[in-house]
Amino acid sequence: MLGSVIRQAVSRQVIRKSPISTTSVVSQTIETKTDAPKKPTIWKIDEKKRERLANFGKYAAECLPKFVQKVQFAAGDELELLIHPSGVVPVLSFLKGNHSAQFTNLTFITGMDVPTRKNRLEVIYALYSVRFNARVRVRTYTDEIAPIDSVTPVFKGADW
Structure with missing residues (x-):
């Protein structure tokens, strides 16, 4: 699973010109798996x-x-x-x-x-x-x- 995420991230590398200078900037987008929303912790009485x-x-x-x-x-x-x-x-x-x-x-x-x-x-x-x-x-x-x-x-x- 992690290998496929890394391969996708490398294949999505985009080289573009910076609007401020003529230097190339490499930006990567890495997909992250979103977790289910966390519920607040409630103190349970024993x-x-x-x-x-x-x-x-x-x-x-x-x-x-x-x-x-x-x-x-x-x-x-x-x-x-x-x-x-x-x-x-x-x-x-x-x-x-x-x-x-x-x-x-x-x-x-x-x-x-x-x-x-x-x-x-x-x-x-x-x-x-x-x-x-x-x-x-x-x-x-x-x-x-x-x-x-x-x-x-x-x-x-x-x-x-």
Whole structure:
């Protein structure tokens, strides 16, 4: 197939005069095979993974009932735990050290200000489990006065 394309390209060589100078210019036309139009990539939710994460979310809520207030999903199959501000260190320690979780990678920490709420500040921790290829977000809340404990003793990367 490639040989026939090359033969066709060589047989279609055209020598013509350049309109700017008297130098000859060789131009070749090579036929290329057009591929079918590409479809956009759509992120498919893995239902088995989502079910395993839902079961783990229930398990975490049962193990830490004092701190975990709500378990939900964000972005399709990303587990989200909403916790009490006093439970930041215990919950993150549980998620890192528990054999069923092993969320050993702190991906990022971010904050969000929602002025319409009484506790207007929200702190979000994103964790990743390399072993289970799963992500979890831990969200907590506070106001301008009450501090949140540092997670540097649990994740050294939080000290930046």
